[in-house]
Amino acid sequence: MDQVNTLIKDFGIPKPSKSTILSIGAAISVSYLCWKIIRLIKPPRKLSHIPHISFYCHVKSIIERKPYSQISREFVMPLLISSSTIGYLKPDALGWTLNITNPEATKDFFLKTDIYPKANFKVGKGTLFQNFIGDDNIAFASGGNEWKKHRKLVNPAFHKNMPIKLFTTLTHKVFKVLDDANEKPINATKLLERFTLQAIGLAGFGFDFDAILNPDSEWVTVYANIRAGIADPLYFVFPWLDQKLLWLLPKRQEAHRLSDRFHGMMDGLIEEKRQLLRQQKTKHDQDECADAEKDILTLMLEAELSGEGTLTHEELKSNLNVFFLAGHDTTANALSAAIYHLATHPMIQQKARDEALSILGDDPEDVFPTLQEIKRFKYINQIIKETLRFHAPAINGLPRVVTQDTELAGVFLPKGTPVLVNTYDLHHNPCVWTNPDRFDPARFDKDSDAELRPSMSWVPFYNGQRMCIGMQFSLMEQRVLLSCLLRKYEWRLPDDSKHKDELITGNIGLLVAKDLDVIFKRRY
Structure with a gap:
């Protein structure tokens, strides 16, 4: 007026x-x-030269809960086939975002961090996701000194931490669950989520969720409700429901309260370990536990006490929550997908079993693989890599923003354009991969010419400076579980499986297999 x-x-x-x-x-x-x-x-005029998915189709597909594989086939692949493009535009949290699906562009994106730095934004301030994960961590630090401060403590801890004995001990607990099922279908998705939950709890900060043998334990239930709330597509598409109307949504309020409760548990663990390490340093106690089997929190606090760097309590907790969320769900999704593909490809499953038996032995008893034995797996590694190509656990990584008008692989991008690598669509790009919808571990056989492709065609852990620091941790966890499972069991899908034709997953963020029932049969 x-x-x-x-x-x-x-x-x-x-x-x-x-x-x-x-x-x-x-x-x-x-x-x-x-x-x-x-x-x-509608995309900005300056980006009109790049193909895009319509806003209506994008939102409608998410709300209808279509599997991402279906969304990709329907809307993305036609753009990649019909256009010689570096990718496509899709509406996202930062606006119309370039999703890179081209290896050449991917390489520039990862290596030119001055032009494509991490987007400087707070993740959905006031949303459940932001409540749980926090702001001050290595994942969302935009760069420079702030990022280096986190990396200085976090990176060495992950390099030292490789708890093979822990992974194997938890795998033997999985055996107990499979044996109790007595060859009846068992929800592999839920079981593997509990396995990785207990693994990251113990390996990350020394907390036992008692998840494998007790699926209804208190903290399993708490975290499951938080995770379901974070993954709810309604709040992903409309984050302002969390930010503005939370007072009208009692169930959503409860999810926020559970997140606060989880933080309280983490606060107690951090303080308890700080005090214990101070006492050990004062008393000159000798810790005989090898670094490889120490939890990540302990290694970070030890580095802090030795003067290698300092994080505030909130920064430390936020980093642990990032590791927890990323290290639990992504590895569980990768293992679910691997078990699915082995169930639907019995010849591949048997070839992998033969390798496991040749290295770990065929005696009818449970074994503890050594690091040297795990390093000898060749075909099992190919299966893991092909699984991570076919079903990258996360659709994409975190976005970055163009700092100046530039060209990416010959395509003009104006300053301020949000950019990310869409790992799923890159891994299924028919201009990059031969028969991308066929599961074929031979693609990763270094001794054959099964697949000739440019570098950075396979980036499930991203690449460059900001490559996922938990990559080796996740790969080791997968090798231990799969090799031990192959020794003891054969498995298949039930005849009426809804996954018979393809693995049905979600469509936001992490690709979780929906109720993947599998029948396991003991070999000894």
Whole structure:
């Protein structure tokens, strides 16, 4: 109203009636709203040369809970086939975002961190995801000294931590669950989520969730409800429900309370370990536990006490929550997908079993693989790599923002453009991979010419400076579980499996296999 009156006064226009002023104000408001909607549903003019998925199709597919594989086939692959492009545009949290699906562009994106730095933004302030994971961590540090501060403590801890004995001990607990099932279908998705939950709890900060043998334990239930709330597509598409209308949503309020409760548990663990390490340092106690089997929190606190760097309590907790969320769900998804592909390809499963038996022995008893034995796996590693290509646990990594007008693999990008690598679509790009919808571990046989492809065609852990620091941790966990499973069991899908034709997953963030039932049969 004031703006309309100012225009009237400045231009000497006769003062209109109140109803006319209200009409003009309404017209201006509607025009502004239309402009905002157009910006939301249509890519910016400066990016019109890049193909895009329509806003309507994108949102509709998410709300309908279509598997991402179906969304990719329907909307993405036609763009990649019909266009010689570096990728495509899709509406995201930062606006219309370039999803890279081209190896050449991927390489530039990862290596030119001055032009493509981490996006400097707070992740959904006020959302459940932000409540759980926090802001001050290595994943969301935008760069420079802030990122280096986190990396200085975090990176060495992950390099030292490789708890093979722990992974094997937990695998033997998985055997107990499979034996109790007595060749009846068992939900492998849920079981593997519990396995990786207990693994990251113990290996990450020394907390036993008692998840494998006790699926209804207190903290398993707490975390499951938090995780379900974070993955809810309604709040992903409309984050303002969390931010503005939480007071109207009692179930959502409960999810936030559970996240606060989880933080309270973490606070107690951090303080307890700090005190214990201070006492050991004062008393000159000798810790005989090898670094490889120490939890990550202990290694980070030891590095801090030795003067290698310092993180605040909140920074330390936020980093642990990042490791927890990323290290638990992604590895569980990768293992679920590997078990699915081995179930649907019995010849590949048997070839992998033969390798496991040749290295770990065929005696009818449970074994503890050594690091030297695990390093000898060749075909099992190929299966893991092909699984991570076919079903990368996360659709994409965190976005970055272009700092200046530039060209990426010959395509103009204006300053301010959000950019990320869409690992799923890159790994299924028919211009990069031969028969990308066929599961074929031979692609990764270094002794054959099964697949000739450019570098950075396979990036499930991203690449460059900001490559996932938990990569070796996850790969080791997968090798231990799969090799031990192959020695003791054969498995297949039930005849009526809904995954018979393809693995059905979600479509946001992490690709979780939906209720993957599998039948395991003991070999000894």
